[in-house]
Amino acid sequence: MTTTTTPSRTLDHPTRDQIRLEHVLHALSDPMRLRIVRSLAEADEELSCSAFALPVSKSTTTHHFRVLRESGVVGQTYRGTAKMSGLRRSDLDALFPGLLDHVLRAVDRQTARLGEG
Template identity: 70%
Template sequence: MAAPTNPRELAHPTRAEIRLEAVLHALSDPQRLRIVREVAEMEGEEIACSRVGLPVSKSTLTHHFRVLRESGVLQQVYRGTAKMNRLRREDLDALFPGLLDGVLRAAEAQAVRCAP
């Protein structure tokens, strides 16, 4: 992952640099999985970090988004002062066919099963 030269440009792994173990690690955290589920609901659109309502501090939320970006799960870009996010579905589906859909289905089934 090459370091960006512009401070408003964020480093992302290329498709070839995305590793299964990094993606699985990123998706293994319940808060990050919740972020991915929310971003996936807006498929094709970008979602601001601030729009994800997790009960965590801003620094923890920033950490979760960084892990997702550095693993190759999310693409982040600045739009004004906001960081906007979208799933790297095309890359993930090409590298790991069915993984993202399977994880999202399983997470939804678990949410339904564990709902109060």
């Protein structure tokens, strides 16, 4: 487990070697978390948690980000008072080649098929 540290703020992240497929798949199994991952993939940069307009409470949003971080799907760091999140694409692609791209394409196809926004 690696730790990102700023004065009084630490966030635990699994190292690349600690990321497990079953944890990644669990993290990607929730529609809200898929929405977050999709937004991060489209942005191709770190975004603050406040950049996500999710139709859930702040505590539920925090939970979703924690699941994504602890599974190794996203990395989070504090920049001032903002918690920044970024997709750990290079780690996921190294461990599970093509998985993230396939999941994101499947989400796009499902969204189009079901007419969701």
